[in-house]
Amino acid sequence: DAKTTQPNSMESNEEEPVHLPCNHSTISGTDYIHWYRQLPSQGPEYVIHGLTSNVNNRMASLAIAEDRKSSTLILHRATLRDAAVYYCILRVVAGGTSYGKLTFGQGTILTVHP
């Protein structure tokens, strides 16, 4: 299975932008890049996903490198409610033994300072 690598932790100040990096050098051509976040003692929450082009939604933006070997989740103005563990995962398309598998890594702990 293709793996992702994220920094263990990052810090930000409130109302500043946050760029959370993710490396996925073994990504296959059709794997989707997904981001989730998890607050303490809760289930993960979907944030955003993309394939090749940059994506924006109400929560965040996803910037995908041209070679797709890395991506960056961008929170444009961090709030205290954005403090969470952020997971970057690759979702496998149809076919193959890993079809449908949804595998999480260790994630990045984001701390937001007031």
Add this chain to the structure above:
Amino acid sequence: DGGITQSPKYLFRKEGQNVTLSCEQNLNHDAMYWYRQDPGQGLRLIYYSQIVNDFQKGDIAEGYSVSREKKESFPLTVTSAQKNPTAFYLCASSITGANTEAFFGQGTRLTVV
């Protein structure tokens, strides 16, 4: 409300007993997943199912069993063979396909004493 429900939120069992965790979804999703999370760690995949009456082992299936008799339900049994069953268990569901988001339940915290 549509969503995915795990019950109970907290569960206590004596060592050596099997215990079944419930996961129900009314989102009409084909795919369902079970994860285990230990303190300070990420999620580890136990089992997943893409369709009724079919499921696959994840990365840490030993000591666990599942069934998928109905589309809405994917119960997880933690057997006495699981060496360290105390953990936070999370269930998720999604439409089949890589271009779809997964929805998670609120989890069940299992403590074995």
